[in-house]
Amino acid sequence: MKQLGTESNIKLIDEKGLRIDGRSPEELRPIKIEVDVLNRADGSALIEWGGNKILAAVYGPREAYPKHNQDINKAIVKARYNMEAYSVDERKRPGPDRRSMEISKVLSEALETAIMVEQFPRAQIDVFIEVMQADAGTRIAGLTAASVALAAAGIPMRDFVAGCTAGKVDGQIVLDLCKEEDNFGQADLPIAIMPKSGRIVLLQMDGDLTVEEVEKATGMIMGAIKKIAEIQRNALLTKFSVTQTEGGE
Template sequence: MNEKPEKLINKKGIRLDGRKADELRPVKLEVGILPNADGSAYIEHGKNKILAAAFGPREMHPKHLSRPDRMVLRCRYHMAPFSVGERKSPAPSRREIELSKVIRESLEPSLFLEYYPRTGVDVFIEVLQADGGTRCASITAASLALADAGIPMRDLVVACAAGKVEDKVVLDLFDTEDKVGSADVPVAFMPNLNAVTLLQMDGQLTPDEFEKAVSMAIGGCRKIYELQKEALKTKYMLIEPEEEDEE
């Protein structure tokens, strides 16, 4: 799909990959798949395939990065060299460093950082295959990995994007739409608290279109949130106690 296609949305309002304007790509989530990590998650969001692993809370190294009053969250977003069409250098690029920061800041409000002073939590996000909207899928997976590590949180964070393609606001852009389309609005969201933790926009939208895109993205977030809860519960369905006795 390197050639620019003529039409991103056909006359019937169907997009290149066969979706309607307000339709998500299929999302598959799995929790606790890396035994060496304290918590882990895997997401397949359309053609995106992303692994997230969480470690901690543990002592911060190097020590000077620890904070006396709170826990420090560190995120590393990294794309595998084989994750995109043209080999990507494995060294962290400008974009990856920025996304690491953006993902960290979208997860931080969900955690009780002040409970565990002088400690650190590390989240490693590895993009195995990228097809547009990796930051959103990464946030969804990273939040699940943190929950799986047993780190107390206010709510799971879930993210989804909306954008503008062919003068139409659509949900969950994939790679070609993202590159050819005219705007992209990723939103990270905590559904139970009704709080947005990440809101970005690139491209141009009118205020009306922007509002429509945001509400559409939040709608997508709510759908993925259900899958997220489902994935977290599935891991523990088998060990649901009927009786708990405590000292």
């Protein structure tokens, strides 16, 4: 790289078909999830997904305030996606902005599908998603961590929520974009599903893809989510691994 920001001369996929960070087109970045990292939260999870470092904390269900926001039939899920000022290369102006408010909304709705909100009328479930280090795909990484934190908080859910991105880079469909591919690629398609039923709870697209490309990308994501769901399960199970040695079958 000679000059940062000059997009034309960056080659995202080399002659061998490997990507800028050495991955193959269908390879995920390394993912690590740690559960219950915060004592005061009802449930929390820290996810490290490639260069992303995201903390998710869950509080509640508790009575919804202000009172006019209460729903007599179900709990309201309030996810707050927030990027720290130091999470990106150039300082991000702190506080909510257009982008983070949109992401908060779609994440709330994605989580609400999985949570049994009808069990907690008039209540509110708070999910705080703090991006401490961003490296593309923060919304689905935050969502993946948030669903683990919800399970750790003992909130009844139909299923986990797990997500992944795919995109078009140098004319080729690749899985799990990294920062350079996200910035200089042609399209980005984050999808989140409930892994057991395969129901889609979040789907957004940035850039243009043909129908065939969307199908190919979706197929890749569906395969990757199986692996991500396994990482989510193991993160929770390792916390109670005592059982396997002491109380297991």
